Amino acid sequence: KAGVTQTPRYLIKTRGQQVTLSCSPISGHRSVSWYQQTPGQGLQFLFEYFSETQRNKGNFPGRFSGRQFSNSRSEMNVSTLELGDSALYLCASSPAPGTGVEQYFGPGTRLTVT
Amino acid sequence: TQLLEQSPQFLSIQEGENLTVYCNSSSVFSSLQWYRQEPGEGPVLLVTVVTGGEVKKLKRLTFQFGDARKDSSLHITAAQPGDTGLYLCAADTGRRALTFGSGTRLQVQP
Numbered sequence: 001k002a003g004v005t006q007t008p009r010y011l012i013k014t015r016g017q018q019v020t021l022s023c024s025p026i027s028g029h030r031s032v033s034w035y036q037q038t039p040g041q042g043l044q045f046l047f048e049y050f051s052e053t054q055r056n057k058g059n060f061p062g063r064f065s066g067r068q069f070s071n072s073r074s075e076m077n078v079s080t081l082e083l084g085d086s087a088l089y090l091c092a093s094s095p096a097p098g099t100g101v102e103q104y105f106g107p108g109t110r111l112t113v114t
Numbered sequence: 115t116q117l118l119e120q121s122p123q124f125l126s127i128q129e130g131e132n133l134t135v136y137c138n139s140s141s142v143f144s145s146l147q148w149y150r151q152e153p154g155e156g157p158v159l160l161v162t163v164v165t166g167g168e169v170k171k172l173k174r175l176t177f178q179f180g181d182a183r184k185d186s187s188l189h190i191t192a193a194q195p196g197d198t199g200l201y202l203c204a205a206d207t208g209r210r211a212l213t214f215g216s217g218t219r220l221q222v223q224p
Contacts (some may be wrong), residue, residue, distance in 0.1 A: 033211070035214075042202075042214055042215070043157070043202065043204075043214035043217075045212060058209075058211060090156050090157075091156075092156070099145075099205075099210065100144075102159055102162070103159070103212070105156025105158070106156050107156055108156055
């Protein structure tokens, strides 16, 4: 069974631009969560989608948004990029929503904002 | 303020040594998870502990959940270079989402 895939793996953007990251979950998994990982703040929860609906959202500004499609693939968008948005963005999929279900992480997208 | 405090932050040891890393909180958790993350990869779940006092073993790794379900430890026996990575604990702190600790970065020298 193929794992979680994320595209692109690396991205360099300029301040003020916007970016869209993509995540394809494991086949049959309907829940997708997104996390931001930085050296200073560690791994922080962004949001969770299940059946095309945002089920939960972390403490991030409105510049961070996401969506999920009917095939469970998910995208996250960051508008008006800031230098502090430089991070590894991780996507995790699971068969069902909630923290009690095992999540499978993708390799992440490394975003650098200059 | 980190809800999950991990210690130590960094650990560099020789192959064959034993080590313990800790995950502490003032909150009570219904369950706690341990992950290992290798460079260029996402975290991989190692174990989930649920019951206070529970001990789980995964080959040379021993995980313990505190009696009060506020803390956990991971003990590695006879560490090998393949154990190198970032070890993360995570729990639901009541926000219906996983909160991760800051991690312990382990380097095992051959």
